[in-house]
Amino acid sequence: MAPVYPKFDTNKSGHLKVSSVHSVYWEECGNPSGVPIIYLHGGPGGGIEESDRQYFDPAHYRSILFDQRGSGKSTPHASLEDNTTWTLVEDIEKLRQHLGVDKWIVFGGSWGSTLSLAYSETYPDRCLGLIIRGIFTLRREELEWYYQQGANFLFPDYFEPYEAAIPKEERGDMMAAYYKRLTGDNEEEKLKCAGAWSRWEVSTSKLMVDPSYIAKADDPKWALAFARIECHFFVNGGWMKDGQLVDDAHKIKHLPIVIIQGRYDVVCPAKTSWDLYKALGGKDNSNIEYKIIGDAGHSAHETTIEEALVDAAEKFKYIKP
Template identity: 40%
Template sequence: MQALYPDIKPYQTHRLAVQSPHVLYLEESGNPEGIPVLFVHGGPGAGSSPKSRCFFDPEIYRIILFDQRGCGRSEPHACLLSNNTLALIDDIEAIREFLGIHHWVLFGGSWGSTLSLAYAQAHPQRVLAMVLRGIFLARPEDLRWFYCEGGASRIFPDYWQEFDEVANRRADESWIDAYHRQLHGDNELAKMSAAKAWCHWEARCSTLRPNHDVEEHLLDTHTAVAMSHIENHFFRSDPYLQENNLLGNMAALAEVPAVIVHGRYDMICPLDNAVSLHERWPSAELFVVRDAGHSAFEPSMSDALVKATDEIAEVLVRQFSGEGA
C-alpha cells in the first residue's frame, strides 16, 4: 500500500489580496521547477493543512496550497462578505496569474472537487489534468441526503439526534435554516455550540471507522467557526450552487484527463455522485475504494490518491519530454 509522502515545509508563503476585504494565504512546496499542482481543500471553509502537501511527490511537483476566503490562515476569519463560488473561481485564476503559471493540475476532494470542476469548466485551457476525491455535485438531492431526515440520518441516527437537538428547529425551518439562525444569534455559547455540532456531524460521518484525528481537526475552534458559517452560507444561499449545472457543463472537460477516487462507503457524498460524473466524462478514470468512506486520510483512500498523482505525473513527464509523442 502506498503511504503519503513525508512531511515537508513550504519554501515560499504569500499573502494575496483579492476582492476586499479578503487576503488569501498561499504557499509553495516541493520542486519549484516541477509540475504545478493546486490543492483545492474541502468544506467550503475547512482550510488546508500541512498533510495536504503529502499527496504529491515533492521531487516532481510544485505543490501549491491556499486557504479559501474566510478560512484557515486567510483573512478576515469566517468572513461571508463577497464569499461565493464565482468569487472563489476568480481567486484560483488570480493565484495562477500571481504565480506565473501557464497551466496546472488540480487536486480536490469533497467541496474541493466541486470547486475544481467549476474552475476547470470556466478555464479548461488552464487545466493539465485533475485528481478528484469524494465527488460532491452540490445538487439539491445531495444537500437533502446529508442535511435532512431520510438520508445519512438513517445510517447514523444517534449522531443525527445530537445534530437535530442543537438545531432547535422550528416547524417551518429546514435544518440548514435552523443552523443559520443559531450561528447568527446573540447568544455566544449557543453560536459556538452550533458551530461545533455542525462540524461534529460531518466529522463523525467522514470515515468508515472512527478517526480521532479527523474529528479533532474539524472540531478545532478556529476551523469549526469558519467551516460551519461558510458551509451554511454557501449551501443556503450561494447563487452558483442554486443554479448548479456541473454535469451539464462537462463537455468543456471532454479532453481533460482525470482520475476520480471515491469511497464505496462514503456517507457524506454517496457514490452515485462519482458515477454520474464519470458517465459524462469518458476521459476520466473512476476508482472505487472498497474499504473507505469520505476522508482523504483513510489508509486505502490515501493509497489510491497517491497512486493517482504518481500516475498523472508519469503521463505528464512523458508528454513534456516528448517520449509519449
C-alpha cells in the same frame, strides 16, 4: 499502492490580496521548476493542513496550496462577505497569474472537487487534468441527503446531537435553521451550533468512526469557519443552477481526469461521482478513470484513499506543462 510522501516544508508562502475584503494565504512546495499542481481543500471553510502536501512527489511537482476565503490563515477569519463559489474561482485564477503558472493540474476532494469542477469548467484551457475525490456537486438532493434526511438512517446516534441544536418547530429545514444561528448575534448559540454542525461531519467522514478526527470540532476557531462558510454556501445553492457542474462536464471531457470515490462515503455518496462519470462520457471516454475504493468512506485520511490519491498523482507524471 504507494503511501503518502514523508513530511516536507514549504519553499515559500504569502498572502494575496484578492479583493477589498479578503487576503488568501498560499504556499508553494516541492520542485520550483516542476509540474504545477493546485490543491483545493474541502469544506468550504476547512483550510489546508501540512499533510495535504504529502500526496505529491516533491522531486516532480511544484505543489501550490491555499486557504480559501475566510479559512485557515486567510483573512478576515470566517467572513461570509463576498464569499461565493465564483469569487473563489477567480481567486484561483488570480493566484495562478500571481505565481506565474501557465497551466496546472487541479486536485481536490469533497468541496475541493466542487471547486475543481467549477474552476476547470470556467477555465478549461488553464488545466492539464483533474484528480478529484469524494465527489460533491452541491445539488439540492445531495445536501438534503446529508443535512436533512438520509445519512441519519446510518448514523442516528451522531445525527441526534446535530438535530438537537435546533428547536423541533424549525427542523423542517435544518440548513436554514443553522444558518440563522450561525449568522446571528448570539455568540454562545453561534459557537454551540458551529460545534454541532462540524461534529456531525467529522463523525461520519470515515468508514470507521475515529474519535481523534471528531476532536477537530473541539477547536472553536476551526469549527466556526467550517460551519459558517459551509452553511452560507449550501443555503445559497453555491450561486449556481442546480446540477450545473454535472451539466457542464462536457467542457472538460477532453482532459485526463481521475475520479476516486469511497464505496461507503456517507457525506458524498457514490451516486454523485457516478453521475459525473457518465456526464464525462463514462467508459466511452478513455480520458476518464473512475475508481471505487471498496473499504473506505469519505475522508482523504483513510489509508486506501490516501494511496489511491498518491497513485493518481504518480500516473499524472507523464503530463508536461
